[in-house]
Amino acid sequence: MKSLAELQAIKNRMKDKVVLRDGMEGVRVVVGMATCGIAAGARPVLNAFVEGVNKENLESKVSVTQTGCIGICQYEPVVEVFEAGKEKVTYVKMNPEKAQEVIEKHLKGGQVVSDYTIGAVTA
Amino acid sequence: MKELSLNILDVAENSVKAGASLTQILLTEENDVLTLEIVDDGCGMSDDVVRSVTDPFYTTRTTRKVGMGIPLLKLACEQTDGELTIESVTEEEDPQGHGTHVTATFNMNHIDFTPLGDVSSTMLTLVQGHPDTDFLFVHKRNGSEVKLDTRELREVLEDVPLNSYDVMEWIGAYLREQYEELP
Numbered sequence: 001m002k003s004l005a006e007l008q009a010i011k012n013r014m015k016d017k018v019v020l021r022d023g024m025e026g027v028r029v030v031v032g033m034a035t036c037g038i039a040a041g042a043r044p045v046l047n048a049f050v051e052g053v054n055k056e057n058l059e060s061k062v063s064v065t066q067t068g069c070i071g072i073c074q075y076e077p078v079v080e081v082f083e084a085g086k087e088k089v090t091y092v093k094m095n096p097e098k099a100q101e102v103i104e105k106h107l108k109g110g111q112v113v114s115d116y117t118i119g120a121v122t123a
Numbered sequence: 124m125k126e127l128s129l130n131i132l133d134v135a136e137n138s139v140k141a142g143a144s145l146t147q148i149l150l151t152e153e154n155d156v157l158t159l160e161i162v163d164d165g166c167g168m169s170d171d172v173v174r175s176v177t178d179p180f181y182t183t184r185t186t187r188k189v190g191m192g193i194p195l196l197k198l199a200c201e202q203t204d205g206e207l208t209i210e211s212v213t214e215e216e217d218p219q220g221h222g223t224h225v226t227a228t229f230n231m232n233h234i235d236f237t238p239l240g241d242v243s244s245t246m247l248t249l250v251q252g253h254p255d256t257d258f259l260f261v262h263k264r265n266g267s268e269v270k271l272d273t274r275e276l277r278e279v280l281e282d283v284p285l286n287s288y289d290v291m292e293w294i295g296a297y298l299r300e301q302y303e304e305l306p
Contacts, residue, residue: 002296002300004276010280010289010290011279011281014283014289033248033252038133039133043244047248050291054288059288066248
């Protein structure tokens with residue numbers, strides 16, 4: 001059974017990591033989690049990013065956050081990637097598999113997956 | 124919504140947006156009736172607003188003039204012959220006891236009952252997105268319960284964020300274990 005003592009151990013282990021996160025200039029992955037996003041399947045997409053970023057040890061560089069309605073509900077689940085000095089990338093109609101690919105190619109490799117961007121869908 | 128747990132996620136987000144410091148998500152199964160309560164200590168709504176939130180053409184968002192969160196929850200319970208009620212007290216009315224209490228009942232045997240789905244995932248998503256607000260989750264069934272109180276975790280974790288990955292993993296396993304033992 002999971003115990004609070006176990007949580008205490010996690011806390012002791014995490015203490016140094018928290019300091020690292022402060023003041024980082026990294027990549028921000030933002031998942032739209034309003035009614036439209038949730039209904040279209042944003043929850044598993046968010047989970048895929050949270051898990052993937054951890055699995056690839058990208059937490060010190062990439063943060064995953066949630067936001068409300070971005071205003072393009074017909075393209076949900078929508079994921080925006082912000083990186084200092086670069087243009088925002090908007091991924092649309094996402095699912096956990098596509099999220100995996102974005103983590104692999106974009107977040108790890110620095111290569112935008114243009115097939116899934118809003119430009120590819122509306123073009 | 125494919126699962127009620129997604130309606131819960133959606134409506135609980137409103138509580139967080141209302142500035143709640145504690146949002147309670149209470150599920151009680153009794154006989155064939157599921158009662159969902161979402162209780163917050165946020166800013167509350169005036170009577171006029173309470174009346175209008177079930178109208179899809181009312182919303183607080185500014186990107187468009189349609190808000191489907193509460194209407195979808197209302198639909199989900201009413202299609203099982205259940206009902207939705209909202210009580211709310213604004214900060215002006217009561218500086219101490221303000222907040223909103225949403226109650227939805229569902230007849231679980233009704234053919235149009237939407238399965239509850241993955242509530243644990245909903246709780247994890249809420250904690251991930253709002254690590255600085257507290258959530259109390261209690262799911263009661265047959266005299267047993269599954270419970271998560273982030274205030275208890277925060278006490279142990281102190282300044283370690285609740286949405287640290289290791290903590291989230293712990294919460295996930297904590298809920299999973301409790302659900303395995305829920306009769």
